[in-house]
Amino acid sequence: MNSRPFFLMTDPACFDVSYRINPWMDPKGWTPAHAAAARAGSAALRAALEAAGAHVETIGAIRGLPDLVFPANAAVVLDGKVLPARFRHPERQGEEPIFRAVFQRLKARGLVSELVDLPEGLFHEGAGDAIWDADRRLFWCGHGPRSSKGAVAVIARTFGQETVALELATDQFYHLDTCFCPLAGGQVLYFPGAFTPEALATIRAQIPPHQRIEATDEEAAAFCVNAVNLGDRVIMARAPESLRRKLQAAGYALTEVDLDPFILSGGASYCMTLRLDRRSVPAAALPATTLPATTLHAAE
Numbered sequence: 001m002n003s004r005p006f007f008l009m010t011d012p013a014c015f016d017v018s019y020r021i022n023p024w025m026d027p028k029g030w031t032p033a034h035a036a037a038a039r040a041g042s043a044a045l046r047a048a049l050e051a052a053g054a055h056v057e058t059i060g061a062i063r064g065l066p067d068l069v070f071p072a073n074a075a076v077v078l079d080g081k082v083l084p085a086r087f088r089h090p091e092r093q094g095e096e097p098i099f100r101a102v103f104q105r106l107k108a109r110g111l112v113s114e115l116v117d118l119p120e121g122l123f124h125e126g127a128g129d130a131i132w133d134a135d136r137r138l139f140w141c142g143h144g145p146r147s148s149k150g151a152v153a154v155i156a157r158t159f160g161q162e163t164v165a166l167e168l169a170t171d172q173f174y175h176l177d178t179c180f181c182p183l184a185g186g187q188v189l190y191f192p193g194a195f196t197p198e199a200l201a202t203i204r205a206q207i208p209p210h211q212r213i214e215a216t217d218e219e220a221a222a223f224c225v226n227a228v229n230l231g232d233r234v235i236m237a238r239a240p241e242s243l244r245r246k247l248q249a250a251g252y253a254l255t256e257v258d259l260d261p262f263i264l265s266g267g268a269s270y271c272m273t274l275r276l277d278r279r280s281v282p283a284a285a286l287p288a289t290t291l292p293a294t295t296l297h298a299a300e
């Protein structure tokens with residue numbers, strides 16, 4: 001089984017800012033020049049992921065669904081199981097059947113194994129509000145502005161994993177992935193100003209001081225916490241020098257991509273991707289019985 005990281009992205013051909021469902025979005029400020037820059041930014045992000053060893057597949061664009069470019073919000077995925085999202089805002093609900101069809105096709109190809117339905121009456125916006133921490137083997141779950149608190153227990157049950165609920169306190173940082181990013185090696189990059197006092201106490205109780213990397217207002221507003229991490233590489237929007245220094249001192253290598261048009265919609269690198277290959281137990285730790293069938297036959 002190949003262990004290359006596998007990401008979905010979406011063709012940005014129909015991306016724009018034409019409605020406002022978070023405070024970053026200003027439809028009046030959107031110009032055709034932004035559309036051209038969005039195509040370049042999306043291509044650069046894809047190239048950065050591929051350069052870091054990842055495989056990327058692209059979902060086709062659909063007119064009238066500009067935020068389809070943020071597939072992190074499509075589902076929570078772990079161990080081949082997919083829990084498709086239910087969006088809070090009507091503006092994004094049209095994405096649900098599109099993403100569902102994508103997951104059905106991935107299932108037919110054997111790339112995911114199962115789709116699970118979120119119970120009625122709950123909202124949940126996918127990997128934007130349920131971030132797998134491979135080091136601690138748990139989901140950090142954001143709730144409040146978009147995802148329902150009740151969805152946290154559904155995630156725990158569906159994936160059979162520990163969850164830690166974190167309530168988000170602001171409209172600016174409305175998904176957990178805008179303000180919280182676990183890194184390989186155990187450090188966590190996060191923006192304290194996004195959380196309720198209780199959530200902040202939870203973070204600080206679970207993560208020792210030497211593993212906390214705090215982002216400033218400026219670094220968080222540059223959408224740099226919304227990063228993709230692969231090993232020691234962190235792929236993010238253009239970073240203030242202060243954050244570059246912090247991450248380099250902690251042993252990480254940065255790839256910066258100009259994602260300004262997407263920041264005008266309230267998103268950047270992490271939410272422009274959805275990772276499909278995550279396993280709760282790393283492949284190296286699996287017992288020998290999971291070796292490919294051909295190997296077992298050879299011994300018979």
Ligand code: ARG
Pocket residue numbers: 021022025067070072073092127128129175177178265266267268270271
């Ligand atoms: N305009 C989109 C929205 O408000 C941006 C989503 C960004 N996604 C994320 N996971 N932060 O829903």
